[in-house]
Amino acid sequence: DGGITQSPKYLFRKEGQNVTLSCEQNLNHDAMYWYRQDPGQGLRLIYYSQIVNDFQKGDIAEGYSVSREKKESFPLTVTSAQKNPTAFYLCASSMGAQRQAAYGYTFGSGTRLTVV
Amino acid sequence: ILNVEQSPQSLHVQEGDSTNFTCSFPSSNFYALHWYRWETAKSPEALFVMTLNGDEKKKGRISATLNTKEGYSYLYIKGSQPEDSATYLCAFRSNAGNMLTFGGGTRLMVKP
Numbered sequence: 001d002g003g004i005t006q007s008p009k010y011l012f013r014k015e016g017q018n019v020t021l022s023c024e025q026n027l028n029h030d031a032m033y034w035y036r037q038d039p040g041q042g043l044r045l046i047y048y049s050q051i052v053n054d055f056q057k058g059d060i061a062e063g064y065s066v067s068r069e070k071k072e073s074f075p076l077t078v079t080s081a082q083k084n085p086t087a088f089y090l091c092a093s094s095m096g097a098q099r100q101a102a103y104g105y106t107f108g109s110g111t112r113l114t115v116v
Numbered sequence: 117i118l119n120v121e122q123s124p125q126s127l128h129v130q131e132g133d134s135t136n137f138t139c140s141f142p143s144s145n146f147y148a149l150h151w152y153r154w155e156t157a158k159s160p161e162a163l164f165v166m167t168l169n170g171d172e173k174k175k176g177r178i179s180a181t182l183n184t185k186e187g188y189s190y191l192y193i194k195g196s197q198p199e200d201s202a203t204y205l206c207a208f209r210s211n212a213g214n215m216l217t218f219g220g221g222t223r224l225m226v227k228p
Contacts, residue, residue, distance in 0.1 A: 004159075033216075035218070040220075042120070042122075042205070042220040042221060045215055045216075045217070050214060058215065090160075104152070104162030107159040
């Protein structure tokens with residue numbers, strides 16, 4: 001079955017350490033996205049990529065970095081520069097612009113990151 | 117940053133009740149409005165993608181309407197069941213790109 005896999009489900013890191021969250025899809029989707037959710041808030045866009053080797057900052061990109069070397073993979077690194085990294089992180093993918101209008105996004109199951 | 121608002125934030129209803137909630141979004145540069153259902157411990161799932169003013173879509177007991185000129189969409193659930201308990205998210209897409217801006221969600225709890 002096609003889908004998006006995020007790993008790990010739970011992640012604990014010490015303050016000051018970089019950490020990388022994995023997102024892999026086998027849906028042959030062109031576009032991939034990273035969102036962050038904090039308690040009581042909606043999903044906020046961190047980074048997105050519409051094509052391999054290209055990505056754009058979202059609304060809250062500071063303290064994060066991404067790469068898109070393969071169509072299937074869009075890892076997110078939470079760096080030590082991110083002031084409040086503890087949050088729930090959700091990865092999504094979609095087809096190109098026209099078909100997204102019919103099918104929307106496909107989401108992973110998320111990674112809960114806790115920095116202590 | 118685009119402003120997408122959902123109300124109410126949470127809602128408790130009895131099994132069998134019908135209910136509705138609202139999503140408001142910018143009325144300019146509209147491309148599409150998405151609705152997702154997000155059950156606890158699962159991934160959000162797409163319910164509807166609406167693109168035309170006046171669109172009405174239906175999936176079983178759930179339906180949605182769209183008014184792009186005034187910038188709002190309603191989601192209706194007829195005869196709520198406990199399995200409808202979830203957070204319902206709306207998301208706005210402008211004609212500037214593929215990205216969605218999400219509202220804060222409406223958390224629905226249906227009591228048996």
